[in-house]
Amino acid sequence: MTLPRYTRGPVPRSAACALAFATLLASAAPAPAQVPARSADPAVRGIPRSAFPRLVPLAPGVYGYEEIRAPGFTTVSLVVVGDSGVLIADGQGSPSATQRLLDEIRTVTARPVRWYVVGSDHGDHTAGNSVLPPGVTWIVHPNSQRQLQQDAVAADAANARTGSSAAGATPSPPRLVVVPPQAMTGDREQVDVGGRVVEVRFLGRAHTGGDLMVHLPGEKLLFMSEAYLNRVFPAMRSAYPAEWVTVLDRALAMDVTRFVPGHGFIETPRVSREELVAFREALRAVIAEVTRLHARGLSADAAVREADWGSYRDWFLAEQQGPIAVRRVYQALDGSLPRDTR
Numbered sequence: 525m526t527l528p529r530y531t532r533g534p535v536p537r538s539a540a541c542a543l544a545f546a547t548l549l550a551s552a553a554p555a556p557a558q559v560p561a562r563s564a565d566p567a568v569r570g571i572p573r574s575a576f577p578r579l580v581p582l583a584p585g586v587y588g589y590e591e592i593r594a595p596g597f598t599t600v601s602l603v604v605v606g607d608s609g610v611l612i613a614d615g616q617g618s619p620s621a622t623q624r625l626l627d628e629i630r631t632v633t634a635r636p637v638r639w640y641v642v643g644s645d646h647g648d649h650t651a652g653n654s655v656l657p658p659g660v661t662w663i664v665h666p667n668s669q670r671q672l673q674q675d676a677v678a679a680d681a682a683n684a685r686t687g688s689s690a691a692g693a694t695p696s697p698p699r700l701v702v703v704p705p706q707a708m709t710g711d712r713e714q715v716d717v718g719g720r721v722v723e724v725r726f727l728g729r730a731h732t733g734g735d736l737m738v739h740l741p742g743e744k745l746l747f748m749s750e751a752y753l754n755r756v757f758p759a760m761r762s763a764y765p766a767e768w769v770t771v772l773d774r775a776l777a778m779d780v781t782r783f784v785p786g787h788g789f790i791e792t793p794r795v796s797r798e799e800l801v802a803f804r805e806a807l808r809a810v811i812a813e814v815t816r817l818h819a820r821g822l823s824a825d826a827a828v829r830e831a832d833w834g835s836y837r838d839w840f841l842a843e844q845q846g847p848i849a850v851r852r853v854y855q856a857l858d859g860s861l862p863r864d865t866r
């Protein structure tokens with residue numbers, strides 16, 4: 525992969541002298557705009573923790589919301605303000621984090637939050653859903669609704685266990701998984717938020733199996749939730765690897781100029797497309813490497829040890845997500861992933 529990399533560290537003395545001279549010559553010219561590093565790591569991009577959370581204006585009344593979660597990368601929500609109310613796609617990972625998102629929305633509009641799209645059903649995007657306003661209209665894919673139902677049962681059981689064993693100890697707060705009351709019946713749903721139409725799209729199974737995206741045709745913008753992880757190693761715990769690549773091809777073929785990720789930074793339109801292509805290539809490379817090891821007859825454990833991710837080993841979370849990707853692609857190759865039941 526040949527995307528630019530930006531090195532940090534001391535400048536050699538001869539280069540420093542040349543740089544000083546060049547600076548002297550160029551002192552009358554305006555300073556060139558800072559180009560952000562291609563990384564999901566705020567430190568590499570030079571952004572302090574105190575800058576988060578932040579609303580990133582994308583178009584009039586449209587914002588991305590970047591908040592930092594452990595282990596130090598951004599989780600992105602989308603906020604669309606219509607004349608009749610506000611639509612949110614994806615929440616954050618705890619009630620307090622999602623409350624903070626709601627508080628930030630109050631700084632740009634007094635209109636009520638009326639629609640909530642489950643882009644990803646994973647906890648880092650849904651565990652704060654209990655603070656959403658009552659009466660909010662849910663837009664969720666049936667696969668994600670089913671997953672949230674299972675999560676709610678598991679959370680109830682865990683809460684019951686904690687409750688019964690907590691005599692004398694400080695009980696931890698119960699985990700509350702909200703199950704959306706209804707799910708989409710097709711692959712596309714239009715929401716009239718007042719003054720603009722928002723399209724919710726299911727382009728196929730990708731990161732979770734119920735991946736929803738929000739398309740703003742007027743703004744040529746696509747919020748992709750976790751189907752697009754910007755400079756984050758492909759996270760495949762519940763993914764459908766080959767179908768995910770197809771989903772990205774479909775997204776790239778849409779009339780869209782700006783692609784917004786679910787993790788990693790929101791980029792300028794041109795860079796957002798370059799990075800989505802780079803992410804698709806990362807997915808392809810990971811699948812190809814695991815397929816190579818599988819064809820050699822290695823066990824999944826051996827493949828975890830042998831896998832060579834090339835330049836992707838520098839992507840965020842590679843060490844943690846690499847072994848998970850190996851096991852998931854093995855499941856796919858062995859035919860043990862759930863079938864697409866649509």
Ligand SMILES: [Zn+2]
Pocket residue numbers: 644646648649750787
């Ligand atoms: Zn996530």
